[in-house]
Amino acid sequence: MNARDAILARIKEALRTPAPPAGARDHDSGHPPTGAPSRDFSRFLPAVGDSFEDRIQSFRAAAAELKADFRLFETQEQALASLRQLSAEEKWQRLGSHRGALTDAACEILRLPVVQTDQAYDVAALEACDAGLSECDALVAQTGSVVVSSRSAGGRALSVLPPHHVVLARRDQLVPDLPQALAMIQKKYGDHYPSMISFITGPSRTGDIERILVLGAHGPKKLTIFCF
Numbered sequence: 001m002n003a004r005d006a007i008l009a010r011i012k013e014a015l016r017t018p019a020p021p022a023g024a025r026d027h028d029s030g031h032p033p034t035g036a037p038s039r040d041f042s043r044f045l046p047a048v049g050d051s052f053e054d055r056i057q058s059f060r061a062a063a064a065e066l067k068a069d070f071r072l073f074e075t076q077e078q079a080l081a082s083l084r085q086l087s088a089e090e091k092w093q094r095l096g097s098h099r100g101a102l103t104d105a106a107c108e109i110l111r112l113p114v115v116q117t118d119q120a121y122d123v124a125a126l127e128a129c130d131a132g133l134s135e136c137d138a139l140v141a142q143t144g145s146v147v148v149s150s151r152s153a154g155g156r157a158l159s160v161l162p163p164h165h166v167v168l169a170r171r172d173q174l175v176p177d178l179p180q181a182l183a184m185i186q187k188k189y190g191d192h193y194p195s196m197i198s199f200i201t202g203p204s205r206t207g208d209i210e211r212i213l214v215l216g217a218h219g220p221k222k223l224t225i226f227c228f
Helices: 003-015 052-065 076-090 101-110 123-127 178-189
Strands: 069-072 095-097 114-116 131-134 138-140 145-149 164-169 197-200 222-227
Touching (some): 052 069, 076 101, 076 222, 101 131, 101 164, 138 178, 145 178, 178 197
Parallel strands (some): 069 222, 095 114, 095 131, 131 164, 164 222
Antiparallel strands (some): 138 145, 145 197
8 A cells, every 4th residue: 555545545534433513512521522622712811800990901901012002081072182182193184984973073073074984985085094083893801902893994994094093982892802792793783794893903013024013014003092
């Protein structure tokens, strides 16, 4: 028997033993069968406390490590005042955004020309905007991630093309971990999932060239999150 025949013989032997279905459990112990991957990923991720203060502390620490700017406010008015100050500091001339309760209020305060991405728009005009302003589906304290979808964040391009992505979020959107973020999305959309769901974890980055971290390589160079 040559090497080829030996390999084919092993494949035929393996195919005679049916594999257990994904997620199957041993009937006696209730645990995954021997050789099946564990579905408990929590031990690989940072633990998050139960209180809102614990979640804020975890999200703030993760955002700082990721080089994202996280700002927490008591009221929406305070957040919008800070947003207006940020716009003045960076001298924004044009804004990309979409229709929404939070984004509409922000655009009214900023009084800038706006490229609306939930209607027909010029991609080049969006790319030329100083910032992209969007809402989100959730904030994940465990990883410092912002969860956006094609419905919550004005399509696919708004959070990618402008050099500065600014996110408006409510306090009740802050969840402790990834499973709860996915559960929130499931509850919100049911069987009608958006065509795109993205977990944005800090500004775009790469370290491929000589292991030097470069921000803005494949998307926004800055990420600012306003939570109120």
